[in-house]
Amino acid sequence: MVFDGLYAERAKLMKTSEIREFFKLTEQPDMMSFAGGFPSADFFPMGKVTDVLQGLIEQEGKFALQYGPTEGNLELRTYLAEKMTQEGIPASPDNILITNGSQQGMDLLSRVFLNPGDVVVVEEPGYVGGLGAIRNYEGDRQSIPMDENGLRTDLLAAALRKLSGDNRLPKFAYLVPNFQNPTGICLSLERRREMLKLAREYNFALIEDNPYGEIRFEGKALPSIKSMDTEGRVIYLGSFSKTFIPGIRVGWLVADEPLVQKLACAKQSTDLCSNSLGQRMACRFAASGYIDEHVASLISHYKEKRDLMISCMEKHFPAGVSWTYPQGGFFIWVTLPEEMNARSLLLKAIERRVAFVDGAGFYVNGNGINTARFAFSEASPEKIWRGIAILGELLHEEVTGLKKAISA
Amino acid sequence: MVFDGLYAERAKLMKTSEIREFFKLTEQPDMMSFAGGFPSADFFPMGKVTDVLQGLIEQEGKFALQYGPTEGNLELRTYLAEKMTQEGIPASPDNILITNGSQQGMDLLSRVFLNPGDVVVVEEPGYVGGLGAIRNYEGDRQSIPMDENGLRTDLLAAALRKLSGDNRLPKFAYLVPNFQNPTGICLSLERRREMLKLAREYNFALIEDNPYGEIRFEGKALPSIKSMDTEGRVIYLGSFSKTFIPGIRVGWLVADEPLVQKLACAKQSTDLCSNSLGQRMACRFAASGYIDEHVASLISHYKEKRDLMISCMEKHFPAGVSWTYPQGGFFIWVTLPEEMNARSLLLKAIERRVAFVDGAGFYVNGNGINTARFAFSEASPEKIWRGIAILGELLHEEVTGLKKAISA
Numbered sequence: 001m002v003f004d005g006l007y008a009e010r011a012k013l014m015k016t017s018e019i020r021e022f023f024k025l026t027e028q029p030d031m032m033s034f035a036g037g038f039p040s041a042d043f044f045p046m047g048k049v050t051d052v053l054q055g056l057i058e059q060e061g062k063f064a065l066q067y068g069p070t071e072g073n074l075e076l077r078t079y080l081a082e083k084m085t086q087e088g089i090p091a092s093p094d095n096i097l098i099t100n101g102s103q104q105g106m107d108l109l110s111r112v113f114l115n116p117g118d119v120v121v122v123e124e125p126g127y128v129g130g131l132g133a134i135r136n137y138e139g140d141r142q143s144i145p146m147d148e149n150g151l152r153t154d155l156l157a158a159a160l161r162k163l164s165g166d167n168r169l170p171k172f173a174y175l176v177p178n179f180q181n182p183t184g185i186c187l188s189l190e191r192r193r194e195m196l197k198l199a200r201e202y203n204f205a206l207i208e209d210n211p212y213g214e215i216r217f218e219g220k221a222l223p224s225i226k227s228m229d230t231e232g233r234v235i236y237l238g239s240f241s242k243t244f245i246p247g248i249r250v251g252w253l254v255a256d257e258p259l260v261q262k263l264a265c266a267k268q269s270t271d272l273c274s275n276s277l278g279q280r281m282a283c284r285f286a287a288s289g290y291i292d293e294h295v296a297s298l299i300s301h302y303k304e305k306r307d308l309m310i311s312c313m314e315k316h317f318p319a320g321v322s323w324t325y326p327q328g329g330f331f332i333w334v335t336l337p338e339e340m341n342a343r344s345l346l347l348k349a350i351e352r353r354v355a356f357v358d359g360a361g362f363y364v365n366g367n368g369i370n371t372a373r374f375a376f377s378e379a380s381p382e383k384i385w386r387g388i389a390i391l392g393e394l395l396h397e398e399v400t401g402l403k404k405a406i407s408a
Numbered sequence: 409m410v411f412d413g414l415y416a417e418r419a420k421l422m423k424t425s426e427i428r429e430f431f432k433l434t435e436q437p438d439m440m441s442f443a444g445g446f447p448s449a450d451f452f453p454m455g456k457v458t459d460v461l462q463g464l465i466e467q468e469g470k471f472a473l474q475y476g477p478t479e480g481n482l483e484l485r486t487y488l489a490e491k492m493t494q495e496g497i498p499a500s501p502d503n504i505l506i507t508n509g510s511q512q513g514m515d516l517l518s519r520v521f522l523n524p525g526d527v528v529v530v531e532e533p534g535y536v537g538g539l540g541a542i543r544n545y546e547g548d549r550q551s552i553p554m555d556e557n558g559l560r561t562d563l564l565a566a567a568l569r570k571l572s573g574d575n576r577l578p579k580f581a582y583l584v585p586n587f588q589n590p591t592g593i594c595l596s597l598e599r600r601r602e603m604l605k606l607a608r609e610y611n612f613a614l615i616e617d618n619p620y621g622e623i624r625f626e627g628k629a630l631p632s633i634k635s636m637d638t639e640g641r642v643i644y645l646g647s648f649s650k651t652f653i654p655g656i657r658v659g660w661l662v663a664d665e666p667l668v669q670k671l672a673c674a675k676q677s678t679d680l681c682s683n684s685l686g687q688r689m690a691c692r693f694a695a696s697g698y699i700d701e702h703v704a705s706l707i708s709h710y711k712e713k714r715d716l717m718i719s720c721m722e723k724h725f726p727a728g729v730s731w732t733y734p735q736g737g738f739f740i741w742v743t744l745p746e747e748m749n750a751r752s753l754l755l756k757a758i759e760r761r762v763a764f765v766d767g768a769g770f771y772v773n774g775n776g777i778n779t780a781r782f783a784f785s786e787a788s789p790e791k792i793w794r795g796i797a798i799l800g801e802l803l804h805e806e807v808t809g810l811k812k813a814i815s816a
Contacts, residue, residue: 113411247476272537277655
């Protein structure tokens with residue numbers, strides 16, 4: 001290859017992930033797939049999208065199809081500043097940067113904060129997109145195990161003491177505190193406070209990525225970490241991908257103005273601006289009040305799917321297999337018996353036209369080989385019902401096989 | 409500031425450019441501005457956009473509003489592979505990566521090729537977006553002066569001999585060979601061949617950015633450098649921003665498959681995918697054949713503006729001021745008398761409600777203080793006519809002032 005000697009150091013870490021290759025397989029139409037964490041296209045508000053688009057081109061087409069400001073459309077930033085303020089995060093438009101989904105927020109933040117080898121605290125297991133952005137800038141991802149209340153702040157405190165001794169304190173911690181991808185777990189209020197305390201004590205930034213927070217089926221919403229932040233230490237990432245549509249790639253970031261300006265400067269040379277059409281669509285859809293009604297309907301639709309998948313798991317999965325019970329979001333996290341390998345199980349499941357994601361890819365340290373992520377968001381009820389039953393059969397066979405192997 | 413001690417080395421280079429701040433001033437509606445290099449929204453094909461959008465949401469809304477593949481929509485990549493092949497660049501869909509405008513192509517390429525301090529060859533003067541992307545990754549921009557035939561390959565050859573002696577050969581050269589931003593100049597055929605020869609001899613990559621090539625008013629199109637490349641050394645960047653609309657942020661990159669895969673991997677953690685709606689809009693607009701007719705009409709509209717601005721300059725600008733005569737694209741490059749400072753002139757022009765961009769920002773070495781970029785693409789004929797006349801008056805005053813100062 002002509003370029004092999006020319007690549008940058010960081011490029012050597014960029015490899016096509018197995019998960020991605022494998023997604024192509026799971027996207028065959030007859031597959032009962034719980035692999036992709038996509039929203040259901042059945043719930044896209046098509047009628048409203050058509051109305052919004054028509055009004056948009058007629059009334060402001062010259063702007064909606066033109067380049068826009070790097071920071072984002074001012075009307076959308078104004079709407080988002082008001083929304084954030086209502087949610088306990090006082091913000092003006094100058095605190096908002098529009099990004100191509102919250103993934104671009106993570107990319108720009110990693111670019112602005114990370115020198116090669118800089119430590120970043122991540123959840124174990126953690127969101128692959130966040131982990132990948134950090135890896136792209138050669139960050140050293142230190143993962144802290146989670147339990148049913150989210151990242152174990154006691155373990156983090158111990159890790160920080162050690163890192164402090166080595167003079168290797170983290171630049172930031174990356175958290176998905178609500179209905180986390182991949183586990184569906186929420187970070188408890190006590191631990192939110194503890195995270196902020198540790199961030200202050202050891203002087204690192206906190207990135208709070210919240211794509212799923214509004215899709216809550218039951219229970220009381222916990223305050224965001226950003227809402228408890230008095231010194232601009234927390235950077236909040238939001239997205240329209242789950243509450244509206246992902247295909248327009250519109251997310252946002254909330255931070256103090258000097259950081260927003262630095263990130264806008266980085267974004268300027270990255271892609272000039274986010275797409276104007278998508279920003280104005282999101283703004284019209286949200287600011288006109290459609291979005292509240294829409295999110296309410298999403299909650300009821302996704303709750304049905306969560307309930308169905310959980311009840312199917314309860315009915316079909318054998319003893320020794322456990323799973324989380326998420327109060328919102330898209331994901332259930334399944335733990336298989338310790339001796340079982342989720343990747344092997346997946347390969348057998350695919351032969352029976354069922355797919356999920358084995359968990360190892362969400363770990364940075366080789367752990368999690370007996371774990372798996374199940375998304376209930378996209379599959380139809382029929383596919384959930386049939387797929388989990390087929391997987392239950394397979395799991396029963398595997399457990400029986402394991403027992404035989406152990407007793408042999 | 410809470411984060412000042414936490415930023416990465418590269419972030420220290422990210423500063424809000426003066427040009428950007430200044431653009432805000434030039435965007436006031438009564439300004440006769442030749443500053444922004446935007447396409448004219450008057451030429452956006454509104455009717456077709458409405459038709460395309462309506463069909464798109466009706467017939468493939470579930471896909472057009474959903475996440476898509478990181479590499480880009482397959483139908484669009486297939487269309488672009490055919491288009492490139494017709495233009496003498498044999499390509500399959502696997503050679504095409506869809507990007508958020510060609511700016512994202514430059515960002516991803518800089519990320520994949522550049523370690524801090526790596527040398528990159530750029531044009532002097534050069535496109536600020538390209539220069540900024542290289543700076544974002546701490547590349548060392550070595551600018552090579554241009555003349556009326558583009559980058560001076562004789563000077564480049566001399567620079568390469570020296571860099572080779574210092575063991576500091578460039579990773580790549582970044583070129584806008586057609587109707588360059590900011591000068592409007594085309595790289596001659598002989599120099600295109602010479603660039604390729606030097607790239608082979610000294611083993612660096614060539615990035616050929618071609619947003620304006622199709623907007624040619626007269627003369628014969630020159631073959632792209634990529635079309636002369638037999639070993640995958642040239643990376644071609646294309647864009648719909650000038651031939652269709654910029655507000656959807658859809659561009660593309662053509663390269664050998666291993667590089668496309670590496671870039672797709674980098675893009676995956678950058679923004680997951682480009683916006684599906686914009687990609688499918690561009691695909692429907694282009695693949696249905698609308699685009700050829702549209703580009704033909706753009707050529708005739710922009711040619712009128714070029715002709716008008718040139719004739720106004722001829723009529724109103726004093727002796728000692730010279731300018732390029734671009735055969736296409738959006739820009740005219742003006743050179744003032746050596747003693748004149750284009751920034752000072754600009755500040756005076758703004759007081760008379762006329763704006764352009766002074767040239768220093770297109771140089772990486774402090775040169776060009778008596779140069780300026782004039783875009784004829786966006787301003788109305790009335791504003792071109794009035795604005796150039798006002799500027800002519802101002803220039804006459806300045807030249808008279810200069811003469812007095814010299815003779816005093």
